[in-house]
Amino acid sequence: MNGMKPVANHASLDPKKRRFGIVGGLGALGGADVLLKMIRTAQRMSSLSGTDIAFEQRHFGEGAIVADGNYDPTRRKFYVYNALKDMEARGIDTALVPCFLSHTFLREITPEVNLQVVSVFDALRRHVTTELSGVRKIGVLTSTFLKRAGMFEREIGPFAQIIYPDEETQVNTVMQAIYGPNGVRAGHHGGECQHLLLEACLRLIDAGAEVIVPGMTEIPVLIDSLRPLVPVPLLDSNLLYAEYALGIDAATPSREFKLGVVGGVGPAATVDFMRKVVKLTAAARDQDHIKMVVEQNPQIPDRTANLIAGGDDPTIPLLATCMRLKADGADAIAIPCNTAHAYVDRIQPYLDIPIVNMLTEVVRHIRETMPGVTRVGLLATSGTVTSGVYKSVIEAAGLQQVVPDEAMQARVMESIYGASGVKAGFTSGECTTHLTAAIAHVQAHGAEVIVLGCTELPLIELGDAVEPRAPLIDPTAILAGSCVALAVGSHKR
Structure with missing residues (x-):
């Protein structure tokens, strides 16, 4: 499935155009949401008219084991690496990986590929430092694996205190909203999953959160229905990622000689x-x-x-x-x-x-x-x-x-x-x-x-x-x- 204009072979491409690739399949809905928001953003910006955006999605079935805090991401690493190498071979110069979990190991992969891989944490960090400079506490809704990995503390923690839902809310509310039988990954966009996410947001607010950051790409899929119900800013991390990627200059990948x-x-x-x-x-x-x-x-x-x-x-x-x-x-x-x-x-x-x-x-x-x-x-x-x-x-x-x-x-x-x-x-x-x-x-x-x-x-x-x-x-x-x-x-x- 391709976005605005499909990236085909090298000979058919205008060398002056940026060529973006999105690694899909890591959460199918989240990846598609990033693609849609990237297309809409590019359409609004005349300077990006005709931008090539390729969406690469293959079967990657791991079931609910991703919800496990002890999840082993090895198969995911191979999937991301192979997808990026295929994009590199097709002449794509800038890639997005709309999967927060994958960002825990991207630094292992990026030296081995010859294309620019955009970090979602760079996008969030820029927004936090430019738009949320007065915020003291940021509530984060993410997977148990990411919570234990400490990514948000490392990437955003220097600018504001990171708080998460308590353990019971994390397991029975946040993870159920995404991975449960009536969760977003099962294809539901309202009802129980929306109610659970709202409950998690309200508990973060009770704990002092002044803004809430979704740390799973599936949550922004429900952003339009959740925002009117949440009394503090709820960021659309997928949109911020798409806008950031389109706005940065193409760069030669930094790699070892x-x-x-x-x-x-x-x-x-x-x-x-x-x-x-x-x-x-x-x-x-x-x-x-x-x-x-x-x-x-x-x-x-x-x-x-x-x-x-x-x-x-x-x-x-x-x-x-x-x-x-x-x-x-x-x-x-x-x-x-x-x-x-x-x-x-x-x-x-x-x-x-x-x-x-x-x-x-x-x-x-x-x-x-x-x-x-x-x-x-x-x-x-x-x-x-x-x-x-x-x-x-x-x-x-x-x-x-x-x-x-x-x-x-x-x-x-x-x-x-x-x-x-x-x-x-x-x-x-x-x-x-x-x-x-x-x-x-x-x-x-x-x-x-x-x-x-x-x-x-x-x-x-x-x-x-x-x-x-x-x-x-x-x-x-x-x-x-x-x-x-x-x-x-x-x-x-």
Whole structure:
């Protein structure tokens, strides 16, 4: 069931319009009441003419167990989450959840969806602070679960004292009016349920309530018949929610930075990169660490084989992996593979999130921390050396690249791709011998700093006996540090 104009597919929608979605089914009547009041409000406001409002209602039968103060909301959480994700996929940018009970767990869900979820408590709080500033006691009619959860005390309590019906009235009057056999949820809009709600209102007034707030979406369904009988203001919380949602500006959802990682190029280097991100993050608890989404895709064609021997082109597989990471919410992408950066300039124009360029970050690090260096040694795959990707970045920074001669380059490749090389799972033995010789070789040719320009090379154990005169640069660690800084910077904005 849809409101004013149904939200269909992305292509048919005007990108300038707000697209609202209402999660129905949590109380069918309450959700429909919010929809109706939202439509009427939008119709009255010329600036909102043509607003798209989608109403999403599915079967969600839990029976009267919702009335239980010990109710377990787990199934409801899944229902709300799935409904919001479906709305997100349909291009809806702002969602309402007309269910007070669901607002006890919305903060668990909102970081996981990419749309703005409007809080009914924000709507009530604004009304209380702007229209009811002189009120000292607010009476609340809500479920036993919400009463025990203390939501109203947390959200509105700082501005006025919250009072509820006594326990007997709560069980036999309020809950019966909504959940009883003659209650609102059973389809009744007058008679016993109206009488019970009126009785609950009068008892709140006797306890000092100067205004009454319905904390269940079903109560405003009877608002027109109740108001003439209640001698203090009885707020229409559904209307306040609808008006508030329509009046606030569309906002990009606030969520934690998420790093996308193109993994599998190679697999061990991916794990090493993640370990270094964790190590470099200032964290006192698990939740302080950076969100990462990784696609471990070892089937991406070998980059070196393509660059030096005409092997399969990895460009499209790399782009496709990046696009899947973007679809999974990544804000930036890291590729812990030096050789793969030969393809970054090709794929970056097709992405609307940045690839953190490991090569430029390495050279920037050298320039900032070693200002006296002029000659940079590079130990990398033949593909990286042949492509010239490091050379162009190094020379653009006013530095000179030093690489091994042909025979020593063959030993570097053996340390990486050989039968006893690091890609075969070895981190000591022959691969150490080859790498040690390569380090000494480029030092002898004037390298003042040496970049281990293959992400597997830092995994090789050099041992205490190897003390290179030139500092060794680990690009994986540099990339990890840059990604951590990017994540920290995003939190400050």
